[in-house]
Amino acid sequence: MxxxxxxxxxxxxxxxxxxxxxxxxxxxxxxxxxxxxxxxxxxxxxxxxxxxxxxxxxxxxxxxxxxxxxxxxxxxxxxxxxxxxxxxxxxxxxxxxxxxxxxxxxxxxxxxxxxxxxxxxxxxxxxxxxxxxxxxxxxxxxxxxxxxxxxxxxxxxxxxxxxxxxxxxxxxxxxxxxxxxxxxxxxxxxxxxxxxxxxxxxxxxxxxxxxxxVDADFFSPANCGESPYPAGGPVIVFSGAMDYWPNIDAVTWFATELLPQIRRDVPDARFWIVGMNPAPAVQALAGEGITVTGTVPDVRPYIAHADVVVAPLRIARGIQNKVLEAMAMARPVVVSAEAAAGLDADPGCECEIARGVEELVRVVVELLCDLRRRDAMSVAARERVMRAYSxxxxxxxxxxxxxxxxxxxxxxxxxxxxxxxxxxxxxx
Missing domain, CATH: 3.40.50.2000 (Glycogen Phosphorylase B;)
Structure with a gap:
């Protein structure tokens, strides 16, 4: 020094x-x-x-x-x-x-x-x-x-x-x-x-x-980079350390319980699990329509080019950084009620907060099917972070x-x- x-x-x-x-x-x-x-x-x-x-x-x-x-x-x-x-x-x-x-x-x-x-x-x-x-x-x-x-x-x-x-x-x-x-x-x-x-x-x-x-300069739409996703249907993303039990539980629950119901309305929806050290239970989810990346050099393009970011945690404490980072990158975020505790945001405008399978499925499908609503929520999410999360x-x-x-x-x-x-x- x-x-x-x-x-x-x-x-x-x-x-x-x-x-x-x-x-x-x-x-x-x-x-x-x-x-x-x-x-x-x-x-x-x-x-x-x-x-x-x-x-x-x-x-x-x-x-x-x-x-x-x-x-x-x-x-x-x-x-x-x-x-x-x-x-x-x-x-x-x-x-x-x-x-x-x-x-x-x-x-x-x-x-x-x-x-x-x-x-x-x-x-x-x-x-x-x-x-x-x-x-x-x-x-x-x-x-x-x-x-x-x-x-x-x-x-x-x-x-x-x-x-x-x-x-x-x-x-x-x-x-x-x-x-x-x-x-x-x-x-x-x-x-x-x-x-x-x-x-x-x-x-x-x-x-x-x-x-x-959240570092709103680092996690900014200006730093979105090139899309990492191949051509195909809309992308739903979860990001986080994938050897952490609450994250393992969240993606397993989403992939097995929620995603099949989402695909009834959006058949070509894809789920990407982005994060380091995926546990065997997470790796086992990879298959048709589900991608497990493991460690990536930069998570920002995966967030910025996703259609919807999800944080369906059932075991959660405090404010989730993954939620703030996605909001800072101007993406629409769907958060479980458990993961939203302490989140200073307007539900339905700056993010979606839902409880249980039925409600989570509904709001994800609604966002995937409504581009105008996704864009409006993206702008509002970024503005909230700039105001409240320095x-x-x-x-x-x-x-x-x-x-x-x-x-x-x-x-x-x-x-x-x-x-x-x-x-x-x-x-x-």
Whole structure:
């Protein structure tokens, strides 16, 4: 980093997955936080690298970081290591992301550079915040992960239902403690913040909302490129990391339950599943009228040249980046009610929000058959993103929390925001 930055205050930033490149949902948010922190701080980043392709990007982090500790994490070995939680009585997510090397680096770095402020991205990374010298600790939970595990349990048979339910219970206990040990807990939507407050009422005054944004210059119709689609019928697209269970569930459900009904009215409709690391269940969907791409060099042409973008997630938390990116690229988007929680958009005008098979099928068919409506929704979607989803505006919450001498006013602001969240969402 340039010498001119030497006078900036240092900050410790702990992330469960390398925040570059920003090519999946959590990395989009963690990367934009990194850029925001680097504007006013010297960033010391501790993170994990859980995919071989990401090792090549560690050096690039020097553009925003003064120092980086990037620890290799083999997901297979991590899952074995996580089973220690069954013996220790803790959430399995904690030993999965536990590293003696990272913990030692964090302590040494805080001591060497006199770091007093730290930001942990995702709940499990809060286990690294118990470091002498830190005076201000912020945890960006993003979503209530404990609730996600509990939701998974409802769709599984024993013993996985028991294991997921256990994870939800134990992770919530950790989240509650982490929230009380920190100065602020951040969530991506008011709905997520309200959900956490219902489970952890003692953390009400420490809970805030920091919404997601979208890079509307990068995800712009001006950057649509050439169409990747061969000639044929209209294209329906889903984009996302295809080794992530909610995405796997969404495309499987869409391909098997919704697409056959859509084709009764639009026989030549095609479904493209665009995203890295497609799981075997996703690869098995490929066939007549369904294409599974795997990793693509640039997702934007696939979004920009689609007739309709869908996000039919049945298990969803927070704001879906894939929805904001498609809206930014001026495409009509059909979102399940579960995936639309916290989305600031006008249904029927700027996007379509539908619940259940019948309603989702109906709105997709209507958009495929009505070019004028698709075009009008595309324009309105882009305008909504430009008005409401600037990263800089949303990340100002973090700037205020880290501002020198703002500790007392931060507490007041947290209390006001928490009251607003609970009065609107919890009904207190």
């Amino acid at each position: 340039a010498d001119s930055r030497a006078s900036l205050p240092p900050v410790l930033y702990l992330v469960h997955r390398i925040p570059y490149p920003p090519n999946k949902g959590d990395k989009v948010r963690s990367f934009n936080i990194l850029r925001q922190l680097a504007r006013s701080h010297r960033v010391f980043l501790g993170t994990f690298v859980d995919h071989p392709d990401d090792r090549q990007h560690v050096a690039r982090l020097a553009e925003w970081c003064e120092d980086v500790c990037a620890v290799e994490l083999d997901p297979r070995l991590g899952r074995i290591k996580s089973l220690r939680g069954l013996l220790t009585g803790e959430a399995l997510s904690l030993p999965y992301y536990r590293s003696a090397r990272l913990a030692q680096w964090a302590r040494a770095t805080v001591a060497q550079h006199g770091i007093t402020q730290a930001v942990a991205f995702s709940g499990p990374m809060a286990q690294y915040l118990d470091v002498p010298g830190l005076q201000r600790r912020i945890v960006d939970f993003c979503d209530v992960d404990s609730a996600k595990w509990t939701q998974y349990a409802a769709d599984r048979s024993w013993p996985m239902s028991w294991l997921y339910r256990r994870e939800g219970e134990h992770l919530l206990a950790f989240e509650r403690k982490a929230a009380m040990d920190s100065d602020a807990s951040l969530f991506v939507t008011e709905a997520e913040a309200a959900l956490f407050i219902r489970s952890a009422p003692e953390a009400r005054e420490r809970t805030q909302v920091m919404q997601n944004g 990263w800089a505006a949303h990340l100002n919450v973090l700037d205020r929390l880290l501002a020198p001498g703002e500790r007392n006013s931060n507490v007041e602001m947290q209390g006001e925001l928490a009251h607003g969240v609970t009065s609107r969402e919890v009904g207190t």
